[in-house]
Structures are given as structure tokens and as C-alpha cells.
């Protein structure tokens with residue numbers, strides 16, 4: 001059974017329909033969540049992370065079922081959400097922590113927030129810093145770090161409590177090319193027991209880091225499957241280089257645009 005199962009999930013902000021009844025499954029490993037601005041990527045990640053309550057539809061994350069709950073949460077539902085939250089790690093789009101915190105303090109705080117208690121927390125932090133290519137930086141203050149390093153601290157705080165599901169919202173946004181490459185290497189090296197969903201609007205991220213992709217447009221899923229299947233949609237057999245994926249992505253977008261036009265204008 002796939003790690004994450006999403007059924008008929010919808011989300012509105014007032015009159016804006018951000019997600020329009022999407023159904024999709026996500027297996028373990030790295031999946032790219034691709035789509036243009038406003039497609040609904042952040043909304044989906046916020047719903048999966050339990051940051052937003054579910055309005056309509058259902059999500060099952062590693063065996064935990066989440067559905068719309070009445071405004072007045074029962075204490076059992078609140079406890080269930082709190083338990084699930086400990087199994088999830090989120091790097092939001094605007095991740096910040098206190099600039100005077102050291103890297104190690106930031107991770108200790110993130111672990112405490114998730115009620116992750118281990119007598120050997122220091123050893124876990126050491127292990128995580130190695131994983132994100134920040135070994136030896138535990139005593140440095142966040143304000144001294146570069147943007148790329150901060151982003152890797154962001155990934156470290158998302159995985160320190162050994163979650164099953166990691167949600168990374170546009171982690172490479174605004175980084176220079178070298179830092180982007182480094183960040184992708186870190187994401188690719190995450191343990192394959194984890195389910196990692198990485199949102200991006202950069203097609204090059206997909207070719208470089210994910211085996212699978214989910215493509216969203218206007219709150220709908222317009223593709224889900226292996227990256228080579230996405231490339232094959234462009235009608236050309238072959239590799240999964242950035243330009244292959246880019247061609248396929250553009251073909252998919254224009255096909256989706258056509259399918260939303262009145263019939264006589266296609």
C-alpha cells in the first residue's frame with residue numbers, strides 16, 4: 001500500500017478553489033510536486049502536514065486517516081492529530097528560527113516541539129548534521145550561515161525526529177546554482193524508508209532528484225507517475241535530462257490548457 005493516499009481532497013480560501021477534489025497516492029522515496037504558481041502545491045503540503053484542517057475529502061498518511069472534523073474537535077481527534085504530527089517533518093516556504101540560536105539548539109528545539117525524547121539526542125543531531133552536509137556546524141549561530149546552509153538546517157529540523165513523511169516546500173527557491181545542486185544531493189541521500197514530497201516549480205529539480213512526479217495545475221492533478229512516463233508524454237522516447245522533462249512539462253501544461261478551453265476554441 002502506498003505511504004500517502006489522498007482521496008477527493010478539496011480546499012477553498014473563500015471563493016478561491018485551491019484544490020479541486022484531487023485523488024493521488026505517493027509511495028516511499030522522493031516524489032516531486034510540480035506545478036506553476038498558484039497550482040495548489042503549498043495548500044496540499046499544508047493539509048498533509050496538518051497545519052490546515054481538512055475541509056473536504058480524505059488523507060491517509062502512513063496508516064493515519066485524516067478527514068474533515070467538526071469545528072469543535074473532540075479530544076480524541078486532537079490527540080490523534082498530535083500523534084500524526086510527530087510522524088511528519090515540514091520545511092515551510094519561509095522557514096525561520098531565532099537567529100541567535102545555534103544550529104544544535106535549533107534542532108534540539110525542533111525535536112522538543114515534536115516530543116521526540118531520546119537520551120542520546122546529541123548523537124542524533126550529530127547524525128542529522130552529517131546527513132545534511134553540515135557536520136561540525138552545531139555550535140554556529142543561524143545568523144552566521146549562508147542561505148544554502150540555512151536551507152539545509154531547515155531540512156535537518158524537518159528530519160531530526162525521524163518522521164515517516166517529509167514535506168519540503170520549494171526548498172531550492174532563491175539559492176545559487178551550486179547550493180541548489182548541494183541541496184538536491186542532500187534530499188536524494190535521505191533514507192529510502194522515508195516518504196519525501198518536494199514541491200517545486202523548477203523542472204530541473206525533477207530531473208535531478210525524483211523518481212516520481214505529481215503535476216498540479218489549477219488545483220487538479222494533471223499527471224502522476226514515474227518521471228520517464230512524464231517524458232514519454234512529450235512523444236519522444238529517451239532520457240530524463242532537464243530538457244526532456246521540460247519539453248514534457250510544457251506539452252502537459254498546454255494540453256491541460258486546451259482541455260479547459262471551450263470545445264470550439266481548441
Ligand SMILES: Nc1ncnc2c1ncn2[C@@H]1O[C@H](COP(=O)(O)OP(=O)(O)OP(=O)(O)O)[C@@H](O)[C@H]1O
Nearest residue numbers: 013016018035036037038039040041042043044201
Ligand atoms: N491564505 C490564502 N488566502 C487566499 N487565497 C490563497 C491563500 N493561499 C493560497 N491561496 C490561493 O490558492 C491558490 C493555490 O495557492 P498555493 O499557494 O497552494 O499554490 P502554489 O502552487 O503553492 O503556488 P506558489 O508556487 O506560488 O507557492 C492560489 O490561487 C492562491 O492565490
